[in-house]
Amino acid sequence: MWSLRRERCLFVVMAVCLACSLGLSFIVPPAGVQQPSFRAPLRNVLVDDTSSTLAGSTPNLGSVACFTCLAVMGLAAAMHRRKACQKGQSLVALKADEAYGASHTSFYTDAVAKDKYDTLEEVLATKLKDDKLKGMVNELLDACVKITEALRVNLVTVNDASNAFGDTQLTVDVIADDLLWDLAKTSKYVCEASSEEEPEIVKTCPDGQYVLCWDPLDGSSIVDNNWAVGTIVGVWDKSTGLIGATGRDQVMSLVTLYGPRTTVFMTLDDGVYEFTLGPGNQWICSQDQIQIKTECKIFAPANMRAAQDVEGYSKLIDHYMTNKYTLRYSGGLVPDVCQQFTKKQGVFTNPTSKSSPAKLRLAFEAAPFGRLVEMAGGKTSDGVTGKSILDVKIEAVDQRTALAIGSAAEVDRFNSTVLQLQAA
Ligand code: F6P
Numbered sequence: 001m002w003s004l005r006r007e008r009c010l011f012v013v014m015a016v017c018l019a020c021s022l023g024l025s026f027i028v029p030p031a032g033v034q035q036p037s038f039r040a041p042l043r044n045v046l047v048d049d050t051s052s053t054l055a056g057s058t059p060n061l062g063s064v065a066c067f068t069c070l071a072v073m074g075l076a077a078a079m080h081r082r083k084a085c086q087k088g089q090s091l092v093a094l095k096a097d098e099a100y101g102a103s104h105t106s107f108y109t110d111a112v113a114k115d116k117y118d119t120l121e122e123v124l125a126t127k128l129k130d131d132k133l134k135g136m137v138n139e140l141l142d143a144c145v146k147i148t149e150a151l152r153v154n155l156v157t158v159n160d161a162s163n164a165f166g167d168t169q170l171t172v173d174v175i176a177d178d179l180l181w182d183l184a185k186t187s188k189y190v191c192e193a194s195s196e197e198e199p200e201i202v203k204t205c206p207d208g209q210y211v212l213c214w215d216p217l218d219g220s221s222i223v224d225n226n227w228a229v230g231t232i233v234g235v236w237d238k239s240t241g242l243i244g245a246t247g248r249d250q251v252m253s254l255v256t257l258y259g260p261r262t263t264v265f266m267t268l269d270d271g272v273y274e275f276t277l278g279p280g281n282q283w284i285c286s287q288d289q290i291q292i293k294t295e296c297k298i299f300a301p302a303n304m305r306a307a308q309d310v311e312g313y314s315k316l317i318d319h320y321m322t323n324k325y326t327l328r329y330s331g332g333l334v335p336d337v338c339q340q341f342t343k344k345q346g347v348f349t350n351p352t353s354k355s356s357p358a359k360l361r362l363a364f365e366a367a368p369f370g371r372l373v374e375m376a377g378g379k380t381s382d383g384v385t386g387k388s389i390l391d392v393k394i395e396a397v398d399q400r401t402a403l404a405i406g407s408a409a410e411v412d413r414f415n416s417t418v419l420q421l422q423a424a
């Protein structure tokens, strides 16, 4: 509105100037012009000195002044229109940006290609002192290579039986589970093992050092969509065993993500590392010493059904939306949490309520992820007391839990908003 009014004013002033210039030329004709005409003064002003001389007249000062004014005003009007246009365009761009939530809320990798990547062997040689644990990790990764291959060639169909929890069991779940049981039952490192599909502790090699707990293929509800799924493994020492221990007692944990690439995130002696499965089934170290930032703008809200019962969860989701966080949620715990290791930020929330109870398993899912995220500088909440998920005692193999996990400030926000607790 303002710019239109301004433009109209300019045109009025220009019109007045034009009228004045015509009037002046008419009233005070230039010297030597005998018969003033309507056209003459215009010609006097518009043509250059030579033509004036040729016409045998000198320019009228009044009309020169008025025409100069006219030119300046015209220029001002043109510039003003151009500015308004640019402003209009950027306004349109801004509106589109707001509408699509682009640029400022999209997160792209800042990873730069290296000339050389360390191999798994090279990294384990210096970053995992314990030889037995090294052997255990190598066996687990071999199983994950086999699972990768099985996922490539098997259709996702329903198995004829459901698992011990009554969940629908898929053929790929069974294949992945069988591969891990093959490992557990033949490994010299494993003394006890338990699978989410079969939640009992099975004794294996009596001389083995470790208790293995795994979710063979997390993401049964999305694997038919061909979305990313994963294997989650927690490793406890036989000195603590599993029952009565906590997630903090794990000696290592790893999560393998089967997406367009197969990557594995694991805790080594000094932090969290990512390895990528490459040609010839060789693992290369694609990220080392991964750190999750304290603040984040990415949210992954699991069990949103609970927001109907838990007002705090509804408020928390509202906070994410009001503050324009980016939603990155697939419904698979593995990709939904592992994004924190690549984006270096994020929060995964899974509170529970009476009508939407906990689904996540402490030993098979929450504790192994807790170790990874906390070692990467993130934080966890058990979704009840607000304390670290790593301090929850494992009383039963199939124990379920609520969970918030990720960027520390956001886990604090979860604790204060959903659990109404003060930040620790
Ligand atoms: O294993 C449980 C699980 O399938 C996780 O992989 C996933 O994060 C969660 O459940 C999904 O829950 P929801 O459907 O409530 O978002």
Ligand code: MN
Pocket (backbone or CB within 6 Å): 196, 215, 217, 218, 219, 333, 365
């Ligand atoms: Mn699972």
